Amino acid sequence: MLAGTAPAVPVSDHNRPGWKAWALLAPMVLWLILFVVVPGLILLVYSFCERDEIGGVMFTFTWENYARVFDPVYLRIFGRSVWYAALTTAICAVVGYPVAYYIARVPETLRNKLLLLVMVPFWTSFLIRTFAWITILKQEGLLNSLVKAMGAGIGPFDLLYTPTAVVIGLVYAYLPFMILPIYGSAEKLDNSLIEAAYDLGASPVRAFSSVIVPLTMPGIAAGTLLVFVPAIGMFAITDLMGGAKVPMIGNVIQNQFLLARNWPFGAALGVVFMLMFVVTYVILQRRASRSA
Amino acid sequence: MADTDRPMIELRGVTKRFGGFTAVNRVSLTVKAGEFLTLLGPSGCGKTTLLRLLAGFEMPDEGMVLLDGEDVSHVPPYRRSVNQVFQSYALFPHLTVRENVGFGLRMQQVPVAEASDRIVAALRMVSLVEQADKYPHQMSGGQRQRVALARAIVPRPKVLLLDEPLSALDAKLRHGMQLELKRLQRKLGMTFVFVTHDQEEALTMSDRIAVINKGRIEQLGNASEIYHRPRTAFTADFIGQANLLESSVVGRNGTTARVRLETGLELVIARAELPDAASKALVSIRPEKIHISRAPVTAENVFQARIEEEIFQGATDSLQLVTDQGTRLHALVANESATQEAFHEGDTVYCSLHLDDLVIVQAE
Incomplete structure (x- = not known):
């Protein structure tokens, strides 16, 4: 250090939360420790353990569970889960964007009513809504009866217990999680920016692609995260609407814990699954901070 | 310019309503090529709607908007050779200064090499070449304002619209920008339509004021x-200050007429000011046109008054x-020197008014 300069003050000093901040954060920190950190650690420990004949956990160290995770059978399931979740996310984005954008642009009184409509499905239990889809999609369900009644000469469609049904179920369940964050950033979008784009010769399509989409990107990114992450691990919809014929990674983990009673292997799958997210998140974060 | 009288903008009986509210009411107006026209009025008077009709953000309910002889009444903004400097600047926050300025050229698909030359030229014009790679949020208000200006000029529009672009700047900067804008407009020979509620700004910059x-x-x-010949009480009062005095006509002879407050x-006015049949008249007197002296003077309209307040x-x-x-009258007197502060509260003085400085205006 040069002579004569002032003694270095720790830069982060005034950024460090004081005791008041800690008091406010305490409930959440406690919650996270109890229900995220501790279970995560337990999972990590289990994943290196062996299983005895009756499904108990034996605390002897082994890599075997991880070796099994990379068996092609499970890799294929991982791949399929990623693909369905990605498809679901893409459909949610394409369907949800216009809805979110429209809601953000209508007068305020109407806006709140429309937002309420987006959230109405949450008033009913998620399982009941999924069962409702089953009655719609099944062989002699509402959809096929309707097609038959119209006498179009097509159908009946075999929709239930197919990958299509799974994606329908996933899109239906997660669509609001795409709409709300996009709405959030579209609502903040200054109308004069859109007008400026038109003014400078941008057709509606160009204005959308070069101004509106980039400026609502935070909403799209948040929506993607909120849809993709839970969709990849979803097991209830894939179980009920996929008829357990197309297992996803969520179903496999669930089965290892509840049916196969192989907790160590289930834990290893869970840990790999979690690492996958952490790595993706870190990469995305790095890229975002570099472009900013 | 060869054809300075060529009309660049023509409004013919343009009306725009929002629900039951008529924002623009049968306005007809011609703006010549290369002219600096200011739309001046209080907030809510319809000047911004008028500008939006020119930009294409609003379509007229009645009447026609012509741009360089072409009917553009229902042409969308992206097909009009008109660019706007927005009040909030509306710079794209996700683009650098260079990308902001180049946006219009990108939309027109101007070749990259040419575009980059034109962007640099525009940035040089507003002295922002060194800031080209900054983002708008890294710049001061005055700099952003100049970016917005460069962005609107670069596509070489036929008309540049400016929606109170200086209102967010502090007084000193604003005055500098007024002169800079005026110089720029002369240099480019571009038609400017400027909207403001600030009468001083309008008087400083405009060729004509509406x-x-x-x-x-x-x-x-x-x-x-x-300023000197306002036709209505509104104009007299809105532009500068005015003493508005109601009077009745008591006589006409030759080129003059007498009115009584x-x-x-009683005051003598120019007869030409007065409509022939009028029996009442609203007189407008600018405060600085009231001549004040201690000694009696021989002139028209001389009367005595007491100074009630001096500020x-x-x-x-x-x-x-x-x-x-x-x-009661409001007068402004120039302070010529510190030692000779002529008038004080309570003094009795002689006022005189020149015939030409008494203007008859229409009441609202």
């Missing part, structure tokens, strides 16, 4: 006409006068 009130053009003329004070304002002294008859 005073807008309640969706109509109240008066159209150059700065001097608007409510207090009994020192730097360059001028603001005086509240009450005439012997009881008429």
Whole structure:
């Protein structure tokens, strides 16, 4: 250090939360420790353990569970889960964007009513809504009866217990999680920016692609995260609407814990699954901070 | 310019309503090529709607908008050769200064090499070449304003619209920008339509001013006409300050006429000011046109008054006068030197008014 300069003050000093901040954060920190950190650690420990004949956990160290995770059978399931979740996310984005954008642009009184409509499905239990889809999609369900009644000469469609049904179920369940964050950033979008784009010769399509989409990107990114992450691990919809014929990674983990009673292997799958997210998140974060 | 009288913008009986509210009411107006026209009026008078009709953000309910002889009444903004400098600047926050300025050229698909030359030229014009790779949020208000200007000029529009672009700047910067804008407009020879509620700004910059009130053009003329010969009480009061005095006509002879104020004070005015059949008249007198002296003078319209209040304002002294008859007048006197502060509260003085400085205006 040069002579004569002032003694270095720790830069982060005034950024460090004081005791008041800690008091406010305490409930959440406690919650996270109890229900995220501790279970995560337990999972990590289990994943290196062996299983005895009756499904108990034996605390002897082994890599075997991880070796099994990379068996092609499970890799294929991982791949399929990623693909369905990605498809679901893409459909949610394409369907949800216009809805979110429209809601953000209508007068305020109407806006709140429309937002309420987006959230109405949450008033009913998620399982009941999924069962409702089953009655719609099944062989002699509402959809096929309707097609038959119209006498179009097509159908009946075999929709239930197919990958299509799974994606329908996933899109239906997660669509609001795409709409709300996009709405959030579209609502903040200054109308004069859109007008400026038109003014400078941008057709509606160009204005959308070069101004509106980039400026609502935070909403799209948040929506993607909120849809993709839970969709990849979803097991209830894939179980009920996929008829357990197309297992996803969520179903496999669930089965290892509840049916196969192989907790160590289930834990290893869970840990790999979690690492996958952490790595993706870190990469995305790095890229975002570099472009900013 | 060869054809300075060529009309660049023509409004023909343009009306725009929002629900039951008529924002623009049968406005007809011609703006010549290369002219600096200002739309001046209080907030809510319809001047911004008028500008939006020119930009294409609003379509007229009635009437026609012509741009360089072509009917553009229902042409969307992206197909009009008109660019706007927005009040909030509306710079794209996700683009650098260079990308912001180049946006219009990108939309016009101008070749990259040419575009980059034109962007640099525009940035040089507003002295921002060194800031080209910054983002708008890294710049000051004045710099952002200049980016917005460069962005709007680069596509070489036929008309540049400016929606109160200086209102967010502090007073000193604003004054500098007024002169800079005026110089720029002369250099480019571009038609400028400028919207403001600031009368001083309008007087400083414009070739012609359209005073807008309640969706109509109240008066159209150059700065001097608007200031010295306001036609209505609204214009007289909105542009500068005015003593507005109600009077009745008591006689006409030759080139002059006599009017009597409510207090009994009689004034001589130019007869040409007065419509032939009028029996009442609203007289407008600019405060700085009231000549004040201690000694009696021989001139027209001389009367005595007492100084009720004196407020020192730097360059001028603001005086509240009450005439012997009881008429109250506001006068401004230049402060010529520090040692000779001529007038004080309680003094009795002689006022005189030149015939030409008494203007008859229409009441609202």
